Ligand SMILES: Cc1ncc(C[n+]2csc(CCOP(=O)(O)OP(=O)(O)O)c2C)c(N)n1
């Protein structure tokens with residue numbers, strides 16, 4: 001499970017297919033988690049899980065073996081409510097057994113509804129939005145101070161971008177020329193109350209982040225091959241922090257969950273869960289051999 | 290469940306949003322300001338009915354409070370509604386300077402307060418709000434116990450001349466008060482008959498009050514008499530009521546959905562000490578530790594904020610008292 005030879009497979013059709021199949025596994029695991037716990041953030045976990053998959057299984061130098069070391073890549077889950085996606089990817093990576101996830105959100109469990117450092121593989125406690133980027137700036141700056149080029153990755157929600165602290169962090173990332181910082185926006189266009197553009201208009205996001213000094217790239221954040229492609233070009237520009245606008249679909253992968261505002265924290269019923277699992281079986285078959 | 294002994298009402302959250310609709314109907318200057326919190330605040334119907342009286346800020350709690358203060362300066366009656374945890378931590382400086390210090394009478398409404406968010410964990414819990422706000426001058430602090438107290442507190446808040454913070458949770462609450470009960474911000478309500486001899490004084494606030502009340506009923510069956518105070522206002526602090534309860538009791542138990550440091554219990558203890566009233570006292574709340582994972586009820590039970598836990602706490606205190 002954890003000693004997958006994925007890293008050693010050259011990028012190509014086979015690797016993409018393997019990662020796509022992992023995404024399906026992650027989706028199954030996270031839905032089961034939410035279904036079992038009767039709680040969770042379904043839509044946002046499904047929208048960012050492909051990015052996490054590519055980061056952990058292709059891009060970042062983070063393993064259960066090197067996790068206790070400082071000199072490696074780092075990941076901060078700024079949109080902490082989508083913890084189920086992170087739990088699924090970390091379990092698959094071998095940080096803890098999948099069975100541990102049966103206890104998510106139960107009495108006395110360390111697996112709560114947001115990331116905490118009590119869980120192996122998690123680097124920082126998050127859940128209040130708008131904190132991850134500042135923390136990542138601090139890590140990226142410290143790595144540079146130590147003469148290291150460890151890369152710091154973080155995923156933020158698009159609704160989260162309304163927090164002023166994001167823009168304070170952005171200014172400091174550019175000021176300190178942190179080209180080892182990779183900020184990713186899960187641009188699923190939804191938050192709790194509706195469309196992000198109706199709740200608080202933030203477009204044009206690319207121009208805003210560019211103006212703050214980021215090198216900005218856009219990508220289909222649910223396409224494994226597109227994601228692999230964009231991360232290949234890091235850093236996008238020397239001396240500039242990296243910003244990836246990942247166009248995603250909230251609830252991606254399950255037809256009746258996709259792009260539905262109420263699925264932010266809706267929990268599947270028995271019937272919905274069964275249908276979702278069937279859809280994932282179909283998706284698995286469609287991958288072919 | 291033990292709640293069965295009392296008639297169950299609505300959630301204080303539902304009552305809050307219903308009351309706000311009534312107020313907004315009568316007064317076009319009543320405004321609601323939200324931070325992607327209209328759903329969590331049960332304010333979607335409000336937004337549909339009074340689109341001109343709701344201001345959406347997005348996920349930006351500091352801006353929420355700052356903008357609310359500015360709106361209030363124009364005489365608007367502003368209810369700034371967001372989870373208690375984010376309002377009183379992230380936007381604390383805006384509450385301190387723009388609202389309290391500058392005396393802009395914003396009604397700061399902390400929803401899903403205490404450990405209402407259960408297993409979502411510490412980022413979402415507000416176990417610090419009584420403490421930090423008590424250290425800031427010029428903002429009243431109210432934690433209603435039931436639907437009646439919630440309606441009254443929200444109505445009173447509209448014309449309240451000072452900044453006010455009101456916090457509550459999202460579980461249905463039993464009705465505690467007889468019809469016609471008098472409510473006033475800053476005046477505690479006694480739930481048990483008046484007397485000059487109690488064994489135990491329970492001084493509680495918010496959604497822990499009914500649990501203290503149930504404990505008092507269980508103790509009554511053992512012949513132990515209790516005074517139960519709903520101290521809905523942490524500030525203004527009702528010195529007379531607390532003094533009466535403590536002076537006439539053998540032991541004092543305070544109960545709150547808050548950290549045991551700096552909240553209701555600390556306030557009661559420091560007041561009684563300085564008033565020269567020395568009683569064996571227990572502060573029941575969430576201890577200073579990494580809060581256990583669980584639902585609100587599981588967390589309460591874990592830390593003895595339950596009928597059984599509170600009865601036992603009172604009994605132990607009484608035993609010790611009779612030995613000494
Ligand atoms: C500081 C803060 N305010 C409010 C919340 C409550 N909250 C949790 S998720 C969420 C919506 C997030 O929307 P978005 O960032 O777009 O995330 P996604 O669509 O990826 O789920 C809100 C308001 C929070 N967790 N932290």
Ligand SMILES: [Mg+2]
Pocket residue numbers: 157158159186187188189190191196
């Ligand atoms: Mg979003």
